[in-house]
Amino acid sequence: MLLRVSDRGMYCEAGDFFIDPWLPVDRAVITHAHGDHARWGCRRYLGSREGERVMRTRLGHDARIDTLEWGEVRDVRGVRVSLHPAGHILGSAQVRVERGGQVWVVSGDYKTEPDPTCTPFEPVRCHTFVTESTFGLPIYRWRPQAEVFAQIDAWWRGNQEAGRASLLFGYALGKAQRMLAGVDPTIGPIFAHGAALKLNQDYRDGGIPLPPADNPMGAPKGFDWSRALVIAPPSANGTPWMRRFGPVSAAFASGWMSIRGARRRRGVDRGFVLSDHVDWPSLLSSIEATGAECVWVTHGYREPVVRWLREHGIQALAVASRWEGDEGLGMGDEGADSPAEETTSD
Amino acid sequence: MKSFANLYAELDETTRTSEKVDALARYFASAAPEDAAWAVHFLIGRRPKRLVPARRLAEWAMEMAGVPEWMFAECHEAVGDLAETITLLLPPPSEEREDLPLHRWVEERLLPMRHEDEAGQRAAMRGAWAELSGPEAYVWNKLITGAFRVGVSQNLVVRALARAGGVDEPTVAHRLMGAWDPTPEFYTRLFGADTSDADASRPYPFYLAYALEGGPESLGDAGEWQAEWKWDGIRAQMIRRRDNVYLWSRGEELITERFPELARAAGLLPDGTVLDGEILPWKEHAPLPFAQLQRRIGRKVLGAKILAEVPVVLLAYDLLELEGRDVREEPLRWRRARLEELIASLPTGATDRIPLSPIVPAAGWDAVLEAYRGARDRASEGLMLKRLDSPYRTGRRRGDWWKWKVEPFTLDAVMVYAQRGHGRRASLYTDYTFAVWKGGELVPFAKAYSGLTDAEIRQVDAWVRRNSLQKFGPVRTVKPELVFELAFEGIQRSPRHKSGVAVRFPRILRWRTDKKPEEADSLETIIGLLEG
Ligand SMILES: [Zn+2]
Numbered sequence: 001m002l003l004r005v006s007d008r009g010m011y012c013e014a015g016d017f018f019i020d021p022w023l024p025v026d027r028a029v030i031t032h033a034h035g036d037h038a039r040w041g042c043r044r045y046l047g048s049r050e051g052e053r054v055m056r057t058r059l060g061h062d063a064r065i066d067t068l069e070w071g072e073v074r075d076v077r078g079v080r081v082s083l084h085p086a087g088h089i090l091g092s093a094q095v096r097v098e099r100g101g102q103v104w105v106v107s108g109d110y111k112t113e114p115d116p117t118c119t120p121f122e123p124v125r126c127h128t129f130v131t132e133s134t135f136g137l138p139i140y141r142w143r144p145q146a147e148v149f150a151q152i153d154a155w156w157r158g159n160q161e162a163g164r165a166s167l168l169f170g171y172a173l174g175k176a177q178r179m180l181a182g183v184d185p186t187i188g189p190i191f192a193h194g195a196a197l198k199l200n201q202d203y204r205d206g207g208i209p210l211p212p213a214d215n216p217m218g219a220p221k222g223f224d225w226s227r228a229l230v231i232a233p234p235s236a237n238g239t240p241w242m243r244r245f246g247p248v249s250a251a252f253a254s255g256w257m258s259i260r261g262a263r264r265r266r267g268v269d270r271g272f273v274l275s276d277h278v279d280w281p282s283l284l285s286s287i288e289a290t291g292a293e294c295v296w297v298t299h300g301y302r303e304p305v306v307r308w309l310r311e312h313g314i315q316a317l318a319v320a321s322r323w324e325g326d327e328g329l330g331m332g333d334e335g336a337d338s339p340a341e342e343t344t345s346d
Numbered sequence: 347m348k349s350f351a352n353l354y355a356e357l358d359e360t361t362r363t364s365e366k367v368d369a370l371a372r373y374f375a376s377a378a379p380e381d382a383a384w385a386v387h388f389l390i391g392r393r394p395k396r397l398v399p400a401r402r403l404a405e406w407a408m409e410m411a412g413v414p415e416w417m418f419a420e421c422h423e424a425v426g427d428l429a430e431t432i433t434l435l436l437p438p439p440s441e442e443r444e445d446l447p448l449h450r451w452v453e454e455r456l457l458p459m460r461h462e463d464e465a466g467q468r469a470a471m472r473g474a475w476a477e478l479s480g481p482e483a484y485v486w487n488k489l490i491t492g493a494f495r496v497g498v499s500q501n502l503v504v505r506a507l508a509r510a511g512g513v514d515e516p517t518v519a520h521r522l523m524g525a526w527d528p529t530p531e532f533y534t535r536l537f538g539a540d541t542s543d544a545d546a547s548r549p550y551p552f553y554l555a556y557a558l559e560g561g562p563e564s565l566g567d568a569g570e571w572q573a574e575w576k577w578d579g580i581r582a583q584m585i586r587r588r589d590n591v592y593l594w595s596r597g598e599e600l601i602t603e604r605f606p607e608l609a610r611a612a613g614l615l616p617d618g619t620v621l622d623g624e625i626l627p628w629k630e631h632a633p634l635p636f637a638q639l640q641r642r643i644g645r646k647v648l649g650a651k652i653l654a655e656v657p658v659v660l661l662a663y664d665l666l667e668l669e670g671r672d673v674r675e676e677p678l679r680w681r682r683a684r685l686e687e688l689i690a691s692l693p694t695g696a697t698d699r700i701p702l703s704p705i706v707p708a709a710g711w712d713a714v715l716e717a718y719r720g721a722r723d724r725a726s727e728g729l730m731l732k733r734l735d736s737p738y739r740t741g742r743r744r745g746d747w748w749k750w751k752v753e754p755f756t757l758d759a760v761m762v763y764a765q766r767g768h769g770r771r772a773s774l775y776t777d778y779t780f781a782v783w784k785g786g787e788l789v790p791f792a793k794a795y796s797g798l799t800d801a802e803i804r805q806v807d808a809w810v811r812r813n814s815l816q817k818f819g820p821v822r823t824v825k826p827e828l829v830f831e832l833a834f835e836g837i838q839r840s841p842r843h844k845s846g847v848a849v850r851f852p853r854i855l856r857w858r859t860d861k862k863p864e865e866a867d868s869l870e871t872i873i874g875l876l877e878g
């Protein structure tokens with residue numbers, strides 16, 4: 001087998017490297033810069049050229065990061081390694097490894113819906129596909145994002161009429177930028193929480209146009225927040241930081257918001273179903289598009305996805321990931337917000 | 347159906363009362379009377395009976411969504427609510443259909459399912475699912491499962507109707523009481539100027555007290571207040587109008603037939619009388635435990651034996667209608683005086699069944715406090731404090747009536763089972779069973795689900811998932827590790843329970859993270875409370 005799961009993560013013995021290890025290792029190939037995929041402290045990192053800036057922001061300036069263009073092949077001790085867009089966040093990659101005619105692809109997190117803030121997902125043919133399954137149940141089906149952004153815009157306008165600031169929570173890396181790019185900036189002024197500012201700049205520097213969004217801390221005293229949209233990480237919800245805005249309507253954008261109970265528990269006024277992961281139909285069609293004979297399922301609803309695949313004639317296996325909720329829900333970006341677990345990551 | 351589903355979504359999306367009322371008022375102002383009548387019916391909680399067994403609904407939904415039973419179970423587990431699970435699983439309709447109004451969905455699609463056999467019901471459900479999506483499908487599924495609940499109180503519906511129709515709130519509230527059919531005529535009458543339409547059976551909205559926090563000193567001069575014992579029975583209105591008698595529970599159930607002795611006594615009241623009171627199991631001038639009343643409530647047929655064992659009274663609190671006149675606006679001191687005269691004038695057969703709620707002498711707050719401390723000895727839950735100048739208001743209002751309950755019993759217990767919650771907590775383990783020590787063994791003795799913060803619930807939920815020993819359907823046995831302080835109102839011996847005791851209104855006071863399971867209380871302590 002070209003890859004196996006060791007106590008530090010997915011390991012390629014022939015090439016002596018790990019993919020998204022959860023403990024420090026010598027050589028790590030990184031799918032993307034979210035905290036549960038890019039861990040600190042590895043000697044050398046290999047990631048996508050597109051993701052270099054955000055990886056550096058996340059891993060620190062002294063991290064040794066090598067990069068590959070999309071599709072560029074690096075020979076690592078006889079193993080051909082290349083990266084292919086995963087469409088999850090800026091620079092998110094699928095890792096393709098090939099040796100002796102055997103091809104494996106590790107998806108990392110991915111989505112198939114077009115997103116103006118990153119290169120779209122490309123299916124890669126392989127023998128074994130290692131897929132995430134954060135939303136691996138048929139109840140998860142996303143509405144077209146144009147529809148979701150129309151809802152967000154309408155909510156923002158409604159808040160303006162009601163004299164309330166609009167606080168929109170979403171993860172600082174990826175979701176924040178996608179929201180910035182997706183809302184209608186002519187509605188009113190947009191601000192972004194300090195945690196997202198550097199990342200916003202990384203995106204802009206990487207050639208992704210985003211509307212201006214200043215730090216609300218810099219706004220003049222007595223500023224009228226009722227027309228503003230403020231984008232912030234979920235961890236800011238309920239903190240004293242929110243007081244400056246006066247009356248607010250708070251909303252949270254995540255795939256988990258498709259379930260009413262999750263919406264209610266979040267303690268926000270609105271939930272928008274906007275995810276950077278594949279929904280159920282796209283998960284199945286993506287697996288099919290790889291032509292894989294064997295599928296490893298990780299990060300999420302592994303068991304149901306494995307069983308479903310097996311019942312549909314596909315060899316499948318559940319693979320452990322480091323952060324296990326009881327329901328097999330990992331803790332990463334949206335995984336962190338699963339119904340079962342709560343962390344402050346990202 | 348679209349506008350009603352939108353209303354439902356709007357109500358569900360906000361926790362702000364003013365926004366709920368705005369959304370309701372907007373809906374009532376624009377909806378056709380035949381739709382609005384059904385909307386009122388559902389919103390105030392008169393939900394339809396479950397028409398189709400849950401198991402069958404699930405089967406048909408699986409069939410239509412093309413998922414096997416195990417996958418449906420996984421999804422149900424993740425969502426928690428059957429109606430919502432089905433809504434999320436069903437494929438969206440292939441084409442946009444014309445929007446059928448709410449009353450037609452109810453009258454032409456929902457209600458006729460009652461008379462259909464299984465095949466007919468299946469066809470009807472598949473037909474509906476093929477046409478509906480998103481919020482409309484959710485509302486439909488909620489109506490079908492009989493679990494339609496939206497978190498608006500009747501007060502809010504009344505406020506919105508009053509605003510939309512330009513009528514005052516008490517009038518609307520009164521017109522919504524009792525038995526009515528959700529017809530356009532009924533809906534239009536809600537806003538009518540003529541108030542002589544009152545149906546003879548119609549009760550008044552109940553006035554409910556708020557809980558008093560701390561002592562009564564904040565209420566001002568004790569001389570302005572009337573104190574009564576607070577009892578634990580069934581709050582009810584007794585109506586005698588046009589040669590008929592009606593007994594209504596606070597839940598607006600007509601319960602006349604369940605209490606034949608009260609119906610007979612009510613027949614001795616003068617025509618045009620309405621009393622507010624509490625139905626209590628009563629023997630020799632004192633109440634029996636509530637559990638005795640429950641024995642009666644559960645029965646379809648009331649034999650002579652149970653009637654003799656558990657006789658009931660209506661303990662009269664207040665007078666709402668006198669000689670056919672609504673006297674709710676008169677001050678309590680006036681109503682109480684008339685009530686006393688009225689009861690005194692009744693023949694013995696009636697006064698025995700309709701005794702006056704005794705007034706607790708209250709020369710000052712000290713005397714009131716003294717009485718409060720003795721409440722439990724009388725099997726009373728505490729005191730009711732009512733301002734002597736107060737009118738009889740509608741719904742739960744602050745200011746004039748307070749309930750001052752005695753401190754609950756408390757003890758520390760160990761969590762042994764956890765079960766999924768309902769409604770907004772349906773995907774979390776929120777319902778816990780607690781045990782206390784009996785020798786070296788933990789015996790379950792109470793189930794409780796309220797009292798923790800949302801953050802604590804999430805923590806406990808995560809803990810439960812990691813520390814399950816066994817899973818039986820929705821219930822998990824957990825490692826006996828977590829200790830909670832529980833409060834409850836009363837304790838009784840109960841041979842039906844393994845522990846031998848039953849507690850009333852158990853609830854969680856706090857999570858004792860500082861305590862080990864060995865430090866939890868024992869059954870002997872509970873029995874000590876029972877005897878103490
Ligand atoms: Zn991610």
